[in-house]
Amino acid sequence: MKYPRLWSRLYNTPLAIGFDKLRVIEGVFRKHLDEPLAALNRPDSNGRSSYSVSGGGVAVIPVQGTLVQRSSGLDAESGLTSYASIGAQIREAMADTQVRAVLMEIDSPGGEVAGLFDLVDTIYQARSIRPVWAIANENAYSAAYAIASAAERLTLPRSAGVGSIGVVAMHMDQSAKDAKQGYVYTPVFAGDRKIDGSEHFPLTAEAKFSLQAEVDRLYDLFVSTVARNRNIDASVVRATEAGWLNPQEAVASGFVDGIATFAETLSELERRAAPSVTTTGVRAAAHRASQTRNPKMDNAQEADMNAVQEITGATEPENTSINTAVNTEALKVEGHSDGRTAERKRIAAILGASEAEGRADLARSLATETDLDATSAIKVLSSAPEQPKTGGLLNAAMANVDNPVVGADAPEDEEDTAVAAMTARALSTLGHKPTPNQGA
Helix, strand or coil: CCCHHHHHHHCCCCEEECHHHHHHHHHHHHHCCCCCHHHHCCCCCCCCCCCEECCCCEEEEEEECEEECCCCCCHHHHCEEEHHHHHHHHHHHHHCCCCCEEEEEEEECEEECCCHHHHHHHHHHHCCCCCEEEEEEEEEECHHHHHHHCCCEEEECCCCEEECCCCECCCCCCHHHHHHCCCCCCCCCCCCCCCCCCCCCCCCHHHHHHHHHHHHHHHHHHHHHHHHHHCCCHHHHHCCCCCEECHHHHHHCCCCCEECCHHHHHHHHHHHHCCCCCCCCHHHHHHHHHHCCCCCCCHHHHHHHHHHHHHHCCCCCCCHHHHHHHHHHHHHHCCHHHHHHHHHHHHHHHHCCHHHCCCHHHHHHHHHHCCCCHHHHHHHHHHCCCCCCCCHHHCCCCCCCCCCCCCCCCCHHHHHHHHHHHHHHHHHHCCCCCCCCCCC
C-alpha cells in the first residue's frame, strides 16, 4: 500500500458525503495509486486565503469542495477545504474589529466526519458574538449542511439544494486483485478484531456489524446536531432519510429560512449588522451628563437630573463589551416590521399604565415625543405630580418656563405647549435631543 494515510481516510471510515461524489473521489484516488507519493503531497494548489470583507463589514468565508479535517494532496482535482481552515477563519472574524457579521458561502457535497462536529459547535457558539449567516450557493449536502445548519440564518437560491443528512462508510476488497498480481498477504496479529476491514481480505460479518454500529452512532449525532441548530424535531430530520431537498421543500420543512441570491443575502446581512443610528437611551445620556457638568446648569436643574438618573438607574458607566453584545443581538432581529410592532407596544404600555391617570398629557408626550422605554417613562410618570399641579420631579425643566397655565382653565394649545416644554427641557438636561415635533 503506497498511500496508507489517504487510503484510511477514504475506506473503512464513516463519511458525511454524497455517494456520487464519493465515487468521483475514489476514482481520482485510484488513478494516482501508482504515482510517486510526492505528487500527491504537493501544497494546496487552490491558493485559498483568508476571508474577504464586504463594504458593509461582512466577512465572507468560502466553504467549498470536499471537506476534510486537514488539507493534503488531491486538492487540484478534488477541491479540498479543511475544517481546520474554516474554524481558523471563524475565530479570526470574531476577533476582527472591522467585521460586524459573518456570511459562509457554501458549495460542497460534504466530506469527512472527523473534525466536523467540533467545527459545527464552534460556529454555533460564535453566533452569540456576532451574527453568523450561511447561504447554500449552490449546494450544501451532508457535512456541508451540518456546517450550514449552525448559522442563525440559512438561505439558498432557487436552483440550489440542501440535505443528504446521513453517514456512509465503504469497504474495498482487493483480495482478487492481489491474487491476480501474485500477492499473498499473511497477517500476524493479536486481538480477533485487529484486521477488521483490511482491504486484502473480504469483509467479515462481524467487521461489517461493527462498522454499521459506528455509522449509526454518528448518524444519531448528526441528526441531533441538526435538530438543535435548526430548532426542529429530530424525527423531522430522520424523516428525510438522507435525501436531497429542493428550495421549496427545505423552506417548508424548516431546514432553511428563505430563498434568496447571494447578493440579496449579503445585502440584508449588511443592513441588519449596520450600526444603529438611534440614540443610546437615557441611561447612557445621563451618564455622559454626569461626567461633564453643564456650566449653565443651576443647582435645581442638577438636582432634577440626578433624580431622573436615580429613576432610570443611570448612575454607573455602561459596560462597553456588554453593550456591544446587546446591540449585536438587537441588530440580529431588527427589521422594519419588528420595529413598528415594538413601538406600538411601547406607546400602549405608557398610555395604558396606571401611573398615566391624572397625567395624561405628560404620558402622551413621553410616549410620542421621546424614545424613553416604557419602564423608564412609567417611572417618570409615577414621580410626577398629577394635573393640574405643577412642580415635582421635573421642576428643573420648568425653571425657565414663564408661568404656564396648566389645568382645566388653561387654553388647550397653551397647555400642550407647557407640557411639551417641560418634557423637552427635562430631556435636554440629560443631553437628549428633542424630536422635530417636540418643544425646545
